[in-house]
Amino acid sequence: xxxxxxxxxxxxxxxxxxxxxxxxxxxxxxxxxxxxxxxxxxxxxxxxxxxxxxxxxxxxxxxxxxxxxxxxxxxxxxxxxxxxxxxxxxxxxxxxxxxxxxxxxxxxxxxxxxxxxxxxxxxxxxxxxxxxxxxxxxxxxxxxxxxxxxxxxxxxxxxxxxxxxxxxxxxxxxxxxxxxxxxxxxxxxxxxxxxxxxxxxxxxxxxxxxxxxxxxxxxxxxxxxxxxxxxxxxxxxxxxxxxxxxxxxxxxxxxxxxxxxxxxxxxxxxxxxxxxxxxxxxxxxxxxxxxxxxxxxxxxxxxxxxxxxxxxxxxxxxxxxxxxxxxxxxxxxxxxxxxxxxxxxxxxxxxxxxxxxxxxxxxxxxxxxxxxxxxxxxxxxxxxxxxxxxxxxxxxxxxxxxxxxxxxxxxxxxxxxxxxxxxxxxxxxxxxxxxxxxxxxxxxxxxxxxxxxxxxxxxxxxxxxxxxxxxxxxxxxxxxxxxxxxxxxxxxxxxxxxxxxxxxxxxxxxxxxxxxxxxxxxxxxxxxxxxxxxxxxxxxxxxxxxxxxxxxxxxxxxxxxxxxxxxxxxxxxxxxxxxxxxxxxxxxxxxxxxxxxxxxxxxxxxxxxxxxxxxxxxxxxxxxxxxxxxxxxxxxxxxxxxxxxxxxxxxxxxx
Ligand code: PRX
Numbered sequence: 001x002x003x004x005x006x007x008x009x010x011x012x013x014x015x016x017x018x019x020x021x022x023x024x025x026x027x028x029x030x031x032x033x034x035x036x037x038x039x040x041x042x043x044x045x046x047x048x049x050x051x052x053x054x055x056x057x058x059x060x061x062x063x064x065x066x067x068x069x070x071x072x073x074x075x076x077x078x079x080x081x082x083x084x085x086x087x088x089x090x091x092x093x094x095x096x097x098x099x100x101x102x103x104x105x106x107x108x109x110x111x112x113x114x115x116x117x118x119x120x121x122x123x124x125x126x127x128x129x130x131x132x133x134x135x136x137x138x139x140x141x142x143x144x145x146x147x148x149x150x151x152x153x154x155x156x157x158x159x160x161x162x163x164x165x166x167x168x169x170x171x172x173x174x175x176x177x178x179x180x181x182x183x184x185x186x187x188x189x190x191x192x193x194x195x196x197x198x199x200x201x202x203x204x205x206x207x208x209x210x211x212x213x214x215x216x217x218x219x220x221x222x223x224x225x226x227x228x229x230x231x232x233x234x235x236x237x238x239x240x241x242x243x244x245x246x247x248x249x250x251x252x253x254x255x256x257x258x259x260x261x262x263x264x265x266x267x268x269x270x271x272x273x274x275x276x277x278x279x280x281x282x283x284x285x286x287x288x289x290x291x292x293x294x295x296x297x298x299x300x301x302x303x304x305x306x307x308x309x310x311x312x313x314x315x316x317x318x319x320x321x322x323x324x325x326x327x328x329x330x331x332x333x334x335x336x337x338x339x340x341x342x343x344x345x346x347x348x349x350x351x352x353x354x355x356x357x358x359x360x361x362x363x364x365x366x367x368x369x370x371x372x373x374x375x376x377x378x379x380x381x382x383x384x385x386x387x388x389x390x391x392x393x394x395x396x397x398x399x400x401x402x403x404x405x406x407x408x409x410x411x412x413x414x415x416x417x418x419x420x421x422x423x424x425x426x427x428x429x430x431x432x433x434x435x436x437x438x439x440x441x442x443x444x445x446x447x448x449x450x451x452x453x454x455x456x457x458x459x460x461x462x463x464x465x466x467x468x469x470x471x472x473x474x475x476x477x478x479x480x481x482x483x484x485x486x487x488x489x490x491x492x493x494x495x496x497x498x499x500x501x502x503x504x505x506x507x508x509x510x511x512x513x514x515x516x517x518x519x520x521x522x523x524x525x526x527x528x529x530x531x532x533x534x535x536x537x538x539x540x541x542x543x544x545x546x547x548x549x550x551x552x553x554x555x556x557x558x559x560x561x562x563x564x565x566x567x568x569x570x571x572x573x574x575x576x577x578x579x580x581x582x583x584x585x586x587x588x589x590x591x592x593x594x595x596x597x598x599x600x601x602x603x604x605x606x607x608x609x610x611x612x613x614x615x616x617x618x619x620x621x622x623x624x625x626x627x628x629x630x631x632x633x634x635x636x637x638x639x640x641x642x643x644x645x646x647x648x649x650x651x652x653x654x655x
Contacts, residue, residue: 026435
């Protein structure tokens with residue numbers, strides 16, 4: 001064994017105990033953790049009912065807990081009514097808390113805007129009234145395609161206030177991706193901005209909207225509200241588009257919080273699967289909010305004094321649960337940053353943390369690795385002593401980056417909370433509790449109280465022996481779980497339940513558990529890629545490539561990437577008449593095509609032009625072979641099911 005492999009072996013076995021000072025002040029200490037776990041084991045439904053009563057404000061209290069009569073379509077607290085926006089705003093309007101900062105926003109150019117709870121409440125009420133004025137009511141879908149500005153949060157909460165279902169589309173997605181989502185949700189109103197600032201450049205959001213709405217029969221959007229952010233020129237379509245400032249003009253600052261059913265969908269958010277189009281994941285009102293709030297309190301130890309910063313965009317689930325709903329339900333102060341992480345210099349994050357006194361930071365491994373690469377001198381220039389807890393999400397945080405995060409950002413003092421969860425789970429599922437659980441770099445540690453995570457084999461039998469990999473599954477329903485796939489109940493069943501006959505929620509990840517019960521996530525079981533912490537379906541990227549007139553067939557696989565986690569490698573078969581075309585030009589055209597149809601995050605890093613793809617006799621592409629080829633590895637797998645073994649050699653890059 002070489003010295004370096006011994007090193008990494010040792011690193012992965014390191015255990016960092018909970019700092020005693022942290023444990024002494026934590027929301028959840030060891031006794032509380034054990035009590036919560038015991039309570040959940042004894043009476044799981046009673047456990048969730050108690051927490052829902054204590055942590056949410058109900059307009060009509062619920063009697064029912066779990067309704068499993070139509071399993072795996074579970075319902076929680078279904079006879080209760082509440083208003084999600086009131087739980088994030090109105091409950092904090094008493095006494096001095098109303099003047100506490102709810103949002104501190106910093107624009108990419110450096111301007112700072114603070115909204116107190118009272119001010120945010122006012123803005124949300126005004127905008128909720130503006131939405132009503134545009135004809136929006138309970139159950140209507142409203143799409144949000146915005147930059148990371150306070151108005152994005154205001155728009156989400158305003159929808160929640162009037163029972164409309166929001167569907168936020170990440171501002172980095174293309175017009176085509178936006179169009180698909182508008183079509184699928186049947187949104188009748190779209191909220192956007194003229195543009196967004198990103199890395200000093202203008203992103204033309206409104207232009208993308210205009211393209212997405214071109215073919216009227218493909219969507220139901222009747223109104224577009226346009227926020228002025230960058231001041232760039234935009235076309236305003238008479239009768240369809242209205243400026244934000246005109247929409248809110250004259251609207252009253254009072255919008256009573258009506259109670260909606262606990263199971264009323266709060267939002268739809270799209271995520272990639274291994275096949276077909278992205279799935280519209282549906283989340284409920286009460287169960288989702290409860291889990292977003294509890295996990296904020298438990299995993300992040302959120303307190304009233306915290307200045308909390310989750311760096312995710314509101315276009316992802318992390319932004320929903322941990323920029324908006326969780327921390328605001330806790331009454332925390334949320335810091336919001338508009339722009340690119342390294343703009344104008346690699347110390348932008350550290351400078352803002354020092355300036356705003358951020359205490360809790362939640363970011364992604366891809367960002368941590370990029371900062372690590374930029375050099376230790378950047379964080380070293382700033383006083384980061386306000387930080388008390390560091391979180392991570394999106395993919396496994398490799399031990400090297402983990403240790404860097406702990407030492408260079410957390411000064412060896414802050415617990416690291418590596419949270420495993422998904423768009424579908426609503427909130428954290430497996431994470432170390434910062435005042436209780438010792439850290440092991442690279443492991444997301446233990447299931448949270450109430451969460452029954454297991455590892456099972458191909459037959460669905462639980463694996464008990466340590467370090468043996470298998471399917472990561474959740475046995476018991478929990479309030480924050482997805483309620484379905486929008487408009488496609490069959491897909492919900494087949495994607496998450498069918499394989500093990502509805503016995504478990506199947507996360508689609510593989511994992512192992514060590515002798516201490518710590519979970520180590522190994523990656524996706526399906527062909528879904530994880531690029532910079534974002535799930536991308538191979539099918540989507542392949543169909544974007546095949547949409548190019550020169551392409552006959554395409555297959556994409558992930559290859560390890562130092563910063564992004566995975567990079568995209570595409571194998572492309574050209575149509576006969578294009579075989580002689582210039583490959584550099586074609587490569588550029590294909591990258592542009594994927595950017596246009598999905599967005600820059602899906603752009604392939606490598607493109608190999610090949611004559612054949614390895615397929616089974618039943619015609620399925622054998623991705624494991626492509627993965628080995630893309631990684632330059634020997635093909636050790638069984639290729640006996642391959643239709644044509646002789647084609648493999650020709651696939652190797654450079655041939
Ligand atoms: O593969 C797991 C990985 O990200 C997937 C969920 O992606 P998405 O729904 O886009 O949500 C990302 C933010 C919650 C999971 O199936 N993943 C997420 N967090 C971790 C992780 N893998 C390992 N460790 C994590 N902490």
